Amino acid sequence: MTPVRRVEGVAVALRRDNVDTDQLLPARFLKVPRQQGYGGFLLHDLRHDAEGRPVDGMPLNDPAHAGAKVLVARRAFGVGSSREAAVYALVDFGIGAVVAASFGDIFAANAANNGLITAEVAEADIEVLLAAVATEGTAVVDLESCTVTSGRLTAPFTIDPVRRTKLLNGWDDLDLTLSHHDAVTAFVAADRIARPWAQEIPEVSGR
Template sequence: MEPFRRLSAPALALPLANVDTDQLIPARFMKAPRSAGYGGFLLHDLRVDADGAPVPGFPLNHPQATEARTLVARRNFGAGSSREAAVYALVDFGFRCVVAPSFGDIFAANAVNNGLLPATVPEADLEAILALMGEAPTTMDVDLESGTLAVSGRTFPFSVPETWRAKLLNGWDDIGLAQQHAAAIAAFARDRQRAHPWVIPAMSGPAAVPPQAQIPRPSPTQS
């Protein structure tokens, strides 16, 4: 996964609250394979009308919307079901960051694991940011290292949990984060097997304890 440190790119305003995951990608589109790309499904039912025509004035229908890399929305972004496809749709459209006063918890965790920064700002700051942005994408500088974003000459702080910040800065998903503790995990496995050998099942094949972690079992007492 590509590390996220700084992003200087157009930002798009989506001044809506409670945008849920079913709006981000309606369930019927999740039948498509990820390899097909989910960007075209993003906010589909808000972008087009019942006849399939683009809704005039909807932000993602702006001619320059595909250049945007940051999306700015109101509170409770990504609420609803846990579908990770909602994050896929944002990432496949081209977004690397979403700025909002609050996020759905599962959505935010999924976002981090896919390299998408959920930047939380106070509601008053969010409204000030929206006021500085026009209908067209506006250049925004997002600096994860300093925890700030800048738009139209003003700078605002944002927050992200420290573990998520580390994952994004280093390009780690959950597996990558766990791998940073590989030595401690291996040491725990060895100590566990030494202290409680009877709880370690005898196995063969891929699930077996690797040789470097194996400790000889005590021989049974002969009568």
């Protein structure tokens, strides 16, 4: 995974609470092979009416938001089922960071494993940030300083420190474990001395 330190570019203000994973990627699209990409299905049923026509006023349908990199929403973004494909839809669409007042925990974990920043902004700031993004049309999400900026507005955000470390280094869960190699090796060596009786007993040949 490529390290992520900063995401900047076109930003979209999605003034919605409780955007769940079934909205992000409706279940019927899960049968599509991953290699075909899920970006075209992102928020499909919110972006289209029952006849499949684009919904007027839906921010992601606005040509001005083409190539969006940052999505700003309200509370409880990514709640619902644990489907990782909801993250795939955002990443395949081109979104590199989602800013919201809160996130579904499993969604945030899946996001970190796929290079997507989940920046949690205080509710006191989120409406101001939504307004700024709607006016400016761009935003910068800086993972090193943990700030999101749009125009003259800069707001701090929080993110789980382990997920932040993984994103900054481009690590998956295995890489994270390997980063503790020296500590694990030292523990094993000390444990062999402290608990020799707990070590594996070699098989005796001929038995």
